[in-house]
Amino acid sequence: MPESRDAPASPASRTLGSELAEWLEGLGLADHLATAGLPTYDRGPEGVTWRDPATGDPVSDERLAELDALLRSVGDDPTHAVPVELVRLRRESRARSALLDGGWVDYAEVGRRRGVSENAARFALHKAAERRACLLVPHDGATLVPTFQLDTEGQVRDELLVVLETLLASGADPWRTWIWLTSPAALLGGAVPHEAARDPEELPVVERAAVALAERTRT
Structure with a gap:
């Protein structure tokens, strides 16, 4: 894997990354990030690392903040926003499973x-x-x-x-x-x-x- 051109994540970014991952997991939407072409994450000794879907490199602090804003962009209150595209993909995934079953x-x-x-x-x-x-x-x-x-x-x-x-x-x-x-x-x-x-x-x-x-x- 090529060396990342992104700066190391700041403590604030690591906190945001962890909070974003926990939020998506709580909604049951984390498994649909890759399908939507969005950054995905993995967990390691230093916490959650978000990675670019094209390169696999850690995303920058700025990119992570943009991702957070994008996923919370639906609704007047970002705290209660729902990533509509991920919800749609989850619904389609469940529908596919049901259709495949008979x-x-x-x-x-x-x-x-x-x-x-x-x-x-x-x-x-x-x-x-x-x-x-x-x-x-x-x-x-x-x-x-x-x-x-x-x-x-x-x-x-x-x-x-x-x-x-x-x-x-x-x-x-x-x-x-x-x-x-x-x-x-x-x-x-x-x-x-x-x-x-x-x-x-x-x-x-x-x-x-x-x-x-x-x-x-x-x-």
Whole structure:
């Protein structure tokens, strides 16, 4: 590791670094710093050391103060502020874990439901994904087929086709698309989008919510 160009941390900075680490640990957000591209920290004999995400070098006193201000920038009272981006990442991490626990099937299962071979199901699903008519999610070198979008025969539900096309055309991350479609949505007054779409009267509302979300994604 190259020699750090930062000056040694001052006592005040070491105190701030420890307080910041304890605050994030208390919120359960410390594990999401790296995912957010923020400095991370480790603990040693001299206390907490915050490190630059690119170089691994200790961050300067000034950079640490900037990080503290950034994480506490939401809310009128910094003491009670919450790092919104880290909260979002924690929520998404929990949602991913829940979806991975029984919320998907593989090509073979889709083939079984459709009464075709695994290879035929794989080919059909990827062709549908190219038309933005099916959501496929990559994970650890595999491809997951979220089950919410499938009917009992393994076909993509007709009422979701417009919704999927809208979201996928926006370039939305597949995981975030999956999470949004299967979680209570503020744009729908707390209803779960894919469930609300089953109601013909609610389907237009879901489609408009998807358009709104897609527009935010593009920007």
